[in-house]
Amino acid sequence: MLRISKLTDYATVILATLAAGEKRLYTASELAELTRLSPATVSKLLKKLHHAGLVSSGRGSHGGYALAKLPSQINAAAILDALEGPLALTECSTTHSNCSIAGSCHVGHSWQRVNMAIRHALEDVSLSQLAGLDRSPLKSLDLSASRPTVSPLTRMPRPR
Amino acid sequence: MLRISKLTDYATVILATLAAGEKRLYTASELAELTRLSPATVSKLLKKLHHAGLVSSGRGSHGGYALAKLPSQINAAAILDALEGPLALTECSTTHSNCSIAGSCHVGHSWQRVNMAIRHALEDVSLSQLAGLDRSPLKSLDLSASRPTVSPLTRMPRPR
DNA sequence: CTTAATCAGTACTAAACTAGTCCCAATTAG
């Protein structure tokens, strides 16, 4: 339920790599090596992240990418927005939508609230926390409930 | 970002209809009329909801569906689970997954926590609240932050 | 016992989305 796309997850890994690294420009291929992701994919993601203002870039030779803000000032919601757009839980939540059962439907409004709750949870998680740079507990998250960690995601693309 | 599928949204409307109605069996076609959804789709969804134990059913003529529990005892997380399976935010969260960058990746663990926070938010929203039957404020949700309501989703299928 | 209504299970299809790759133009340091 409610999964984020692989690409968004990849992007987070890239951002975390930048957050953990030195304060300099990293080229796309450098980041590809560091993250073990395919160069093409890394490049595509960095473009999106740049578009969203999460990373700054330098062009030409000696160009590359760096975080546009401090890791503590980038949150999970912004990353999601950058990669998946500001889509909401249901289509109701978008402004231009016409619904045939508008009158009789009282569900939409409640989804909105759930949506907001989730958004706030995401806004409370900074990149430094995601990257594990920040040792302080995650704000407003119930840590006692976290299950035992399992092995992480397959991040290398399937061969084609 | 983080959208639920249309079908899950439809299912919620169906459940809300049952929650708001009389305490009797409703046939699939009856519910299709009430919700203005296609009978085939309603039927499919009810089967899934039955499978997940959210509705009970009676077969044969005079058969139909009813909620298996009180509306206050059904929560949004259960509905999501029923329709979309217990998928998590990232594939990391599933038990059998092998990841090529396992050693160097510290991101997975944090997503898990976010995942839990979201799950708890969903568990705190009951069907009675989704259906608008419950006038009490949604537990642990920041209502002051809810944006002005916009028009809900197009729920009728596109013609084919 | 026959019939009609109804759920159960499954298979199928078209459309939409996702992930991944590739190409070429623009930019810049040396």
Added chain:
DNA sequence: CTAATTGGGACTAGTTTAGTACTGATTAAG
């Protein structure tokens, strides 16, 4: 100028989603 980069697309295969259809099982009622 040339080599190294990013910027902005287009393209494709594969997967998922949404929607429909069919066939069998079950049950109430005549």
